[in-house]
Amino acid sequence: MSSLRARHPIAVFATAVALLFLYFPILVLVLNSFNASRYGASWEGWSMRWYQLLFSNHSRDIWQSLRLSLVIGVVASVVSMVFGTIAAWALNRYRTRLQQAHFGLIYLPIVAPDILMGISLAIFFVTLNVERNLWAITVAHITFCISYVALAVLARLQDFDGLVVDAARDLGANRWQTIVRVVVPLLAPGILAGGLLAFTLSIDDFVITFFVKGVGFDTLPLKIYSMTKHTKEMPVINALSTLLLTFTFASVWWIQRLTRTRSAT
Amino acid sequence: MSEFLVFDGVTKRFGDFVAVREASFAIEKGEIFALLGPSGCGKTTLLRMLAGFIEPDEGRILIEGEDITKLPPERRPVNTVFQSYALFPHLTIRDNIGFGLKMAKRPKSEIDSEVDRMLDLVDLTEHGDKKPDRISGGQKQRVAIARALVNKPRVLLLDEPLAALDLKLRQRLLVELDDIHDEVGITFLYVTHDQTEAMAISDRIAVMQRGTLEQIGTPAEIYEAPVNSFVAAFIGDTNFLRGKVVTATDEEYSQAEIEGVGEIRLFNDRPLKPGEEIALSLRPEKIRIESHAPPTDPGLNAIEGIVEDVIYLGSMTRYWVRVGDQRIAAERQHSRYLLDEKLPSWKDRVWLSWRADDGCVLSDFAVEDTELLSIPPDEEG
Numbered sequence: 001m002s003s004l005r006a007r008h009p010i011a012v013f014a015t016a017v018a019l020l021f022l023y024f025p026i027l028v029l030v031l032n033s034f035n036a037s038r039y040g041a042s043w044e045g046w047s048m049r050w051y052q053l054l055f056s057n058h059s060r061d062i063w064q065s066l067r068l069s070l071v072i073g074v075v076a077s078v079v080s081m082v083f084g085t086i087a088a089w090a091l092n093r094y095r096t097r098l099q100q101a102h103f104g105l106i107y108l109p110i111v112a113p114d115i116l117m118g119i120s121l122a123i124f125f126v127t128l129n130v131e132r133n134l135w136a137i138t139v140a141h142i143t144f145c146i147s148y149v150a151l152a153v154l155a156r157l158q159d160f161d162g163l164v165v166d167a168a169r170d171l172g173a174n175r176w177q178t179i180v181r182v183v184v185p186l187l188a189p190g191i192l193a194g195g196l197l198a199f200t201l202s203i204d205d206f207v208i209t210f211f212v213k214g215v216g217f218d219t220l221p222l223k224i225y226s227m228t229k230h231t232k233e234m235p236v237i238n239a240l241s242t243l244l245l246t247f248t249f250a251s252v253w254w255i256q257r258l259t260r261t262r263s264a265t
Numbered sequence: 266m267s268e269f270l271v272f273d274g275v276t277k278r279f280g281d282f283v284a285v286r287e288a289s290f291a292i293e294k295g296e297i298f299a300l301l302g303p304s305g306c307g308k309t310t311l312l313r314m315l316a317g318f319i320e321p322d323e324g325r326i327l328i329e330g331e332d333i334t335k336l337p338p339e340r341r342p343v344n345t346v347f348q349s350y351a352l353f354p355h356l357t358i359r360d361n362i363g364f365g366l367k368m369a370k371r372p373k374s375e376i377d378s379e380v381d382r383m384l385d386l387v388d389l390t391e392h393g394d395k396k397p398d399r400i401s402g403g404q405k406q407r408v409a410i411a412r413a414l415v416n417k418p419r420v421l422l423l424d425e426p427l428a429a430l431d432l433k434l435r436q437r438l439l440v441e442l443d444d445i446h447d448e449v450g451i452t453f454l455y456v457t458h459d460q461t462e463a464m465a466i467s468d469r470i471a472v473m474q475r476g477t478l479e480q481i482g483t484p485a486e487i488y489e490a491p492v493n494s495f496v497a498a499f500i501g502d503t504n505f506l507r508g509k510v511v512t513a514t515d516e517e518y519s520q521a522e523i524e525g526v527g528e529i530r531l532f533n534d535r536p537l538k539p540g541e542e543i544a545l546s547l548r549p550e551k552i553r554i555e556s557h558a559p560p561t562d563p564g565l566n567a568i569e570g571i572v573e574d575v576i577y578l579g580s581m582t583r584y585w586v587r588v589g590d591q592r593i594a595a596e597r598q599h600s601r602y603l604l605d606e607k608l609p610s611w612k613d614r615v616w617l618s619w620r621a622d623d624g625c626v627l628s629d630f631a632v633e634d635t636e637l638l639s640i641p642p643d644e645e646g
């Protein structure tokens with residue numbers, strides 16, 4: 001049925017247009033990263049020189065920014081996975097007015113405009129005279145990452161049978177063993193999904209980081225933005241973006257494969 | 266009588282609601298003890314207090330003299346079979362069963378052999394490596410039992426263990442549960458709202474209502490000599506006859522005037538005084554229904570009435586007979602249906618008779634308990 005419907009000419013056309021619309025700019029970017037021309041307007045033949053430049057000493061700043069982004073991303077998502085899960089547990093377990101307020105607070109960073117978050121965090125750090133280094137950025141990222149993890153875990157908790165916690169205690173597990181052996185493994189898909197989401201959001205956050213960061217702490221998105229101001233750097237950015245794209249596709253494919261084999265057993 | 270497990274004045278309130286009121290009773294070692302009552306009667310609260318999930322507001326719980334009231338669940342010598350099984354979905358059947366031993370830090374070889382033994386006991390040997398979502402409801406139930414029993418608890422708590430299964434499977438597992446009990450010899454505390462289940466499996470039953478223990482006794486005691494109208498109506502079906510004691514005949518018997526029925530003979534289940542208001546519980550199967558008057562016998566009560574409803578149930582027929590302003594249910598077993606004499610039918614004039622000592626004089630009667638009967642007496646069929 002569905003395959004017949006998919007072959008309908010209008011459906012084929014609509015799909016093609018949508019895919020083209022979404023992926024054509026990316027395709028142009030990938031092609032330009034192999035373009036010998038410095039200015040993407042014309043094709044001057046295949047070249048690997050931008051990749052060579054990317055991996056040369058010339059582009060040390062880029063790699064430093066990437067490292068900074070990865071450190072912030074990993075720390076922010078791991079911390080959010082812990083606190084987001086605890087928050088979700090409390091939200092699911094207790095139906096008090098305090099928890100309603102808690103839910104509102106968790107939801108706020110998702111709906112609030114980034115610029116608002118960025119300005120308020122900047123004012124907060126300035127007021128408290130906090131040094132605006134790597135950790136200031138990480139704390140800023142954690143504030144919004146927690147919300148995404150909490151919501152992902154909360155969704156998982158909807159099908160969670162609370163009696164398994166009683167069962168574990170009944171069979172001799174103390175509170176800690178119950179958490180490690182029963183609760184966390186059962187919530188793991190939700191926690192991991194939330195953590196991955198938090199990681200990607202942290203890696204490509206621009207606005208909040210822009211307001212919070214101090215001098216010399218350029219994360220990758222900020223670094224790329226500052227590079228676009230110098231047109232001669234553009235092809236290097238294309239090369240970097242192509243590599244990031246490949247990495248992203250590979251990891252999505254890997255995660256899907258992982259979840260598929262897990263559900264099959 | 267060894268007092269193995271003791272509830273001593275246990276009370277639990279949730280806000281203004283009293284879930285369990287001053288429960289005091291003892292369970293003997295090795296017996297199957299059932300807590301029976303309608304939903305919300307406090308039986309599950311009692312079980313959860315014994316398991317350690319709820320702390321009582323007052324009173325103590327003791328196992329072999331040791332006060333366990335304040336112990337956390339993981340340090341109590343009891344294990345629970347939960348109503349919805351609560352198996353760990355991320356672990357295999359083997360790991361589910363071995364969970365308790367692993368928590369107790371037993372060596373791996375010992376865990377393996379114990380798990381094998383339990384898999385064999387509950388007949389699931391070839392399913393050991395499956396996850397819980399790959400086996401049937403009845404098999405899950407057996408895993409839940411094995412997972413609890415492998416820890417050799419001093420008491421096994423079963424919280425409505427068969428409620429989620431269909432009737433035939435329920436009957437089969439009930440027999441299996443009884444076999445397992447014979448094999449392991451552990452004390453069972455069985456919580457259920459199903460009186461047939463409780464009757465079938467228990468050595469003794471405690472009937473509960475609104476947080477209070479109404480009666481404790483063997484299934485036969487509970488059925489044949491209920492203390493009040495709630496127990497009489499909740500366990501099986503019965504007729505309630507209400508009236509007044511007229512004369513005390515002798516040590517054992519009295520005469521009573523039943524409203525709309527006439528004078529009948531009573532067995533003194535408790536001391537009765539002339540003029541006292543009484544309620545008699547009379548089970549339908551104790552009443553003989555015949556087309557003509559039975560021979561006179563001082564031990565036998567006989568009254569005349571008209572058949573209002575007839576329900577053929579295969580093994581027996583149930584009749585509702587109008588006697589004055591009472592509707593009385595009576596049953597007739599069919600050991601030889603086809604060759605039997607002509608059976609009474611609708612609108613026939615019949616005689617009902619029963620031996621005076623087959624009724625039971627209740628010490629307490631509440632009108633609302635008649636609602637518990639399968640067909641209340643004043644409801645037109």
